[in-house]
Amino acid sequence: MESGAEQRVALVTGGGEGIGAATCLRLAQQGRRVAVMGRSRDNIARVAAQIETAGGVAMAVQADVSDRAQVETALAQVRGQLGPVTILVNNAGIEDFTPFAEIDDALWDRLMAVNLKGVYIVTQAVLPDMLAAGWGRIVNITALGAQTGAPNMAHYTATKGGVTAMTRSLAVELGCKGITVNAVSPGFIMTPMAQRAIDMELFAAPPEQILASYPIPRVGEPLEVAAACAFFASEEAGYITAQTLGVNGGCCP
Numbered sequence: 001m002e003s004g005a006e007q008r009v010a011l012v013t014g015g016g017e018g019i020g021a022a023t024c025l026r027l028a029q030q031g032r033r034v035a036v037m038g039r040s041r042d043n044i045a046r047v048a049a050q051i052e053t054a055g056g057v058a059m060a061v062q063a064d065v066s067d068r069a070q071v072e073t074a075l076a077q078v079r080g081q082l083g084p085v086t087i088l089v090n091n092a093g094i095e096d097f098t099p100f101a102e103i104d105d106a107l108w109d110r111l112m113a114v115n116l117k118g119v120y121i122v123t124q125a126v127l128p129d130m131l132a133a134g135w136g137r138i139v140n141i142t143a144l145g146a147q148t149g150a151p152n153m154a155h156y157t158a159t160k161g162g163v164t165a166m167t168r169s170l171a172v173e174l175g176c177k178g179i180t181v182n183a184v185s186p187g188f189i190m191t192p193m194a195q196r197a198i199d200m201e202l203f204a205a206p207p208e209q210i211l212a213s214y215p216i217p218r219v220g221e222p223l224e225v226a227a228a229c230a231f232f233a234s235e236e237a238g239y240i241t242a243q244t245l246g247v248n249g250g251c252c253p
């Protein structure tokens with residue numbers, strides 16, 4: 001646990017499963033008070049309970065990150081119960097595999113609304129707490145596919161490229177306020193999202209074949225991404241901003 005920082009409140013979006021859930025647990029281990037935000041009441045309640053059982057402090061708050069009113073209501077609950085939020089992990093995201101020619105406006109808009117506008121909405125809602133504290137850590141989850149390209153994912157990778165660019169711009173804007181903004185870019189991480197894609201055979205090649213080409217030829221674990229998020233969120237990372245850290249088994253050097 002970090003000395004002097006035990007009381008900081010961390011908000012993790014999409015915290016009920018996968019990378020978000022692992023990040024909630026990791027931040028709680030560091031002594032953070034954790035607000036687990038997500039759409040599924042059961043999932044976020046389970047993660048919050050897991051943290052409390054381990055002796056940490058957590059609360060579950062239900063909100064769709066693409067809905068500003070829901071996010072503001074949830075944040076009011078977090079401030080009331082845990083206090084101002086000075087650590088934010090923008091993790092919530094949805095994926096889709098559709099050939100570019102078949103993407104329609106509704107699908108395009110839905111991915112933009114959750115993956116890109118959601119980061120804008122939640123960050124804007126939390127920012128006053130960080131500005132008041134003169135201290136903040138924002139960690140945005142992007143994706144390897146936005147760097148390498150990924151077939152049938154032009155809409156998804158466009159959202160993640162947008163998040164990467166927003167990360168840099170916010171870092172430049174907020175650095176002088178004591179707020180760092182960084183991105184973590186996962187590769188192939190075993191989560192419910194990845195499992196769905198495997199089950200539906202949506203990847204361009206069999207997962208074993210994709211992973212065999214990586215310098216570290218295995219799938220990544222959610223906790224390995226969570227560790228990178230926790231580092232960027234730590235007190236010691238105060239001189240690191242505008243960076244993207246790949247957690248991707250070395251793909252693609």
Ligand SMILES: NC(=O)c1ccc[n+]([C@@H]2O[C@H](COP(=O)([O-])OP(=O)(O)OC[C@H]3O[C@@H](n4cnc5c(N)ncnc54)[C@H](O)[C@@H]3O)[C@@H](O)[C@H]2O)c1
Nearest residue numbers: 014017018019039064065091092093143188189191192193
């Ligand atoms: N798993 C991977 O291999 C991988 C690779 C690259 C990037 N990512 C990114 O990592 C992040 C987490 O992915 P994951 O694999 O853990 O996904 P996941 O689907 O396993 O979990 C994501 C969680 O976010 C929640 N969520 C989705 N839309 C939401 C919304 N509108 N509001 C609030 N919560 C919402 C879901 O309910 C779910 O609990 C995503 O941004 C994803 O794009 C994942």
